[in-house]
Amino acid sequence: MSEPLTPEQLRSLTPLNVLSEQQWRELRSQLVPQPLLAGQLLFRRGDQARLTCYLLAGELQLQDAEGRAQRVQAGSEISCHPLSPGLPRLHDARAVSDVSVLMIDSATLDRLLTWRLAHQDLLLALQQSGVDVEWLERLLENPLFAKVPPANVQSMLARLQKIELAAGSQIIEEGATGDCCYFLESGRAEVIRGAGSEHQVLAELEVGACFGEEALLADRPRNATVTMVEAGSVLRLDRQDFFALLKAPVVAEVSLGEGARLLTQGAQWLDVRLLEEYEKAHAPQALHMPLQLLRLKARLLERSRTYLCYCDSGKRSSSAVFLLSQLGYSVYALRGGLDVLPAVQRDALLCESGAGYLARSGGRTERSR
CATH class of the missing domain: 2.60.120.10 (Jelly Rolls)
Known part of the structure; x- marks a missing residue:
């Protein structure tokens, strides 16, 4: 399996080169080059897939609706920019030789770029006013601040x-x-x-x-x-x-209905209550990670998965969301906790009891005995 691109390689690609190393780490799973054989299509004209594509090795041909063709070689100036970046695509992109390409989810990249550029303006303004920007840059690399508006950061610093x-x-x-x-x-x-x-x-x-x-x-x-x-x-x-300044933008909450929608997309319940509470009743296939052990156990969670935290009042789950956000996880709290749910909804959600599910290394989930 190919290894993700190194920082040296990423610095040659625009606009990836403006992201921080923390943001590159967030993109790590997408930074793996993909092979394409000579003659294969990378994308067709009219394609709507939200992917940002770069040519890393070999040669591609871009052809527009009028049949005009352009050869792109890896290492050239044009290969340092996304291929046919607008949607829908204006070109067919076909490999002339065996090639290596990089494909990144455009929505994720746009989110990271927006955050980075907004904070660059803030950093520049603060630097001009004499603030220790080097320390602040390290602070802002904390994934927690990906959700905090620059205006809140500036107010917090004051x-x-x-x-x-x-x-x-x-x-x-x-x-x-x-x-x-x-x-x-x-x-x-x-x-x-x-x-x-x-x-x-x-x-x-x-x-x-x-x-x-x-x-x-x-x-x-x-x-x-x-x-x-x-x-x-x-x-x-x-x-x-x-x-x-911090809790409001960082601790994202969802209703039970919104949580159900996220579950259909691969999310998983995370029960942050005590073992006795969990064993009495818990959500289907909910992982048990009591709040007091979350710092130790968080490394067992999957970076690519969304987690839905719940507890009785919503306070422990808010703490869990704040902590996991700092560690770079996608996570939400059940709004208001279990206590605000009507009895019929609470009973339907907490439909399992006894020993439950544990997260293991490598992203595995297993039923405890």
Whole structure:
């Protein structure tokens, strides 16, 4: 199987070359060259498929409605741009020799480009006003900010409070009341649950990471301790600013009907409640990933799949959506949670009981015994 294109190769293709490395990672599954034999058609004139196509190796011929033909060779200036980019296609594209092509979903590419270019304008404006743009670029590479409008980012930056911390400093204490969230600006930090010999390291945070938001979303005490492993700085965002600027655009919600439509397109339920709640009743083939273990188990989820989170009140599922959005997953929360559903709908949804389904490495789903 061919490997995805390298960053060096991507930098020669317009407009892929303006995307960030994080965005290239999001496109990784689509960045694999596809072979085409001499004489085969890549697309026909009038084609409406929303694919952006590049010639990577070999030679193609483009022919328009009047029969005018144009040869395109890999490595030429024209091959660095999409082939016959408008829809419907204005050309037949046929391989003259054996070729290698790249085909990317145009809707996904357009979304990434729109986000990137909008934030480039913001970065330029902030750079001119003296803001540390290098750190901000790393922050904006967090998939969380793919859903945050640039205006919200600018408002958020104006409200952040910087705090310098020494190695070993405790930023968040497990069990404390949550009144803010933080972004790691520099240094390294660990997320720990428990104390003494019973403690468990849940994650090591990278620069740009948002943390402390779960207590705000769930309106519950802090569920872990966050400590600086090395000296650095964090930026504090108050509760009301977090809800106004970040939660609203990031935590996407769907109704039960909208969720049912997404299920027909391959989505999967994600139950973030406790094991006892899940075993009593859960949605058909719902994966069980309790919120307190989600950071550890998220790596078992499939990047290409959409997940629908639910809990009783909707608060735990909101926390799950926020966390998974940071990790780059496509995820929604059931609006209002199970509690707002009429009894007949709730009973129809939670129609399975007992041991359920677990996510395994490699994207496998299996029934627990």
